[in-house]
Amino acid sequence: MTLEPEIIAALITRCIQGDQAGFAALYDYFAPMIYRLCYSLLGNQQDAEDVVQESFVYAFKNISRFDSNRASFKTWLYTITLSRCRNMYRRKRFPLVDLGQLFILNLAAPSTETPEAALVEQGLREAVEKAVLSLSPHLREAVILRYGHGLTYREIADVMDCPQKTAESRVRLAHERLRGLLQPSVPGLLDEWVGI
Amino acid sequence: MACEHYSQLITAYIQDELPPMIRQRVTGHLNTCETCYVLYRQELDLVRHLTQTIPLIGTSPQPRLKRVWSVVETELAQPTPRQRFDRFQARYGLAVLLFALMLIVPLTMGNGGVTWAAPPTQPAPQTVTLNQTPTHPAAVGTAVAYYTATEGHVIPDVRPEPDTTAVP
Numbered sequence: 001m002t003l004e005p006e007i008i009a010a011l012i013t014r015c016i017q018g019d020q021a022g023f024a025a026l027y028d029y030f031a032p033m034i035y036r037l038c039y040s041l042l043g044n045q046q047d048a049e050d051v052v053q054e055s056f057v058y059a060f061k062n063i064s065r066f067d068s069n070r071a072s073f074k075t076w077l078y079t080i081t082l083s084r085c086r087n088m089y090r091r092k093r094f095p096l097v098d099l100g101q102l103f104i105l106n107l108a109a110p111s112t113e114t115p116e117a118a119l120v121e122q123g124l125r126e127a128v129e130k131a132v133l134s135l136s137p138h139l140r141e142a143v144i145l146r147y148g149h150g151l152t153y154r155e156i157a158d159v160m161d162c163p164q165k166t167a168e169s170r171v172r173l174a175h176e177r178l179r180g181l182l183q184p185s186v187p188g189l190l191d192e193w194v195g196i
Numbered sequence: 197m198a199c200e201h202y203s204q205l206i207t208a209y210i211q212d213e214l215p216p217m218i219r220q221r222v223t224g225h226l227n228t229c230e231t232c233y234v235l236y237r238q239e240l241d242l243v244r245h246l247t248q249t250i251p252l253i254g255t256s257p258q259p260r261l262k263r264v265w266s267v268v269e270t271e272l273a274q275p276t277p278r279q280r281f282d283r284f285q286a287r288y289g290l291a292v293l294l295f296a297l298m299l300i301v302p303l304t305m306g307n308g309g310v311t312w313a314a315p316p317t318q319p320a321p322q323t324v325t326l327n328q329t330p331t332h333p334a335a336v337g338t339a340v341a342y343y344t345a346t347e348g349h350v351i352p353d354v355r356p357e358p359d360t361t362a363v364p
Contacts, residue, residue, distance in 0.1 A: 023272060024265070031261045039254030048254070053264045057271045128242075128249050147243075148250035153213075172207050178246075179238055 003029050008073050015063050023060050030074070031056070033149065034081050040144045041085045042092075043133065051088055055081040071158050078151075078159045082141065089137060131181040135174055142170035143178075198225065202232050206239045 003011075008029075014022030034055060038048035059066075059080050066076055132143060138160070145151045145159060157167040202225045208214050209222045226233050 020269075020272075023269075027265055027268065031264070032259070035259045035261060036251075036254035039259070040250065045259065049260060049264050052259075052261070053267050053271075056264075056268045060268065060272055124245060125249055128245050129253070132246075132250065143246065144250055144253075147246040148253065168208070172204065175207050175239060175242060178242055182242070183238075 005072065009068060012063060012066065012068075012073060015060065026060075026073075027056060030077055033074075034077060037078065037081055037144065037149060038085055040148055041082075041137075041141065042088055047088055047092065051081065051084045054084050058084075072155075075151075075155050075158050078145070078149075078155075079161070082159055086137070127182055128178070131178050134181060135177055139170055139174040139177060142167060143174045146171050199229060199232055202226075202229070203235055206232070206236050207243075210236075210240055210243050 008026070011022045011026050015026065031052060035048055035052050038051045038055075039045065042048050042051065055077065059077055066073060070076075071079070132140060135143065141160060142156060145156045146153075151159065153164050153167045153171070156171075157164040160167060160170075162170075202222055205214060205218065205222050209219060212219075214222065226236050
């Protein structure tokens, strides 16, 4: 389900007027993607839920300050969420260990046809997830916003509060790091995957 | 040098974000350079896999979003009339306090309510020179002590005793 910008604008107007149903509708639409962002960055269900809660409470209490001329509601909400995720990194000193394992366990099973192909794909998937998690927070955020949420570079720059060129270079740098991380540990795996 | 330049454009090339002219040049280079073509294949592979893998993160287990909503709803129901004022207080409270102190302290001092005690003045060092010229005839020709002392020092009385012997 995708909400048109006009419908979102109407819901925001209803929220400003104090209509509880407007808040509920916005929450139902945005909460799953906000949760996914939090979980991707924090790697922990409890922390992700806490940040979702904090982000929505802040956004809804300050919804009258949202300016649609500056950014879309989604970008604004992502900005709030990312800021709270960063606070959570600082509070928790974000443990980078074991998160790869956590992600692997929580992923849906691959839907490949042959067991060999499934094995190869699962191995590569695990390697990519571990590599993404080992990136520095800025690079990980950029990659997750780009590939997990399909944001444009302009939107990534708005959410991360940096120039667009910086957002582009962070994604590019993340690619370089990921290639470097994947090749020594799993030589030839990328080539195998291409051939599937 | 050319390969280094083109390798930086490969990500944007795959995501179709290059202007047509530059895109055409990259295509031409990839057709002729085996090293960059390998890099291009790896990059293509990486982008595909990231696009497939990252959206799956956080989709399982099911988040407890209903429970989160109930907390959000409760928080929203609580009135926050003093929120703006509290923020104002926190931000400017210290500045206002300092400003008030800057106003009050000089006024208090100038009103005679509080006066500074005058600092003690140290007298300038004074040199006292005692030149004791012997007057007694018996002392003529003998050694005479001259004392120089600053104020406060006790000058020993070394004046010679008067001669009681009869003078012929």
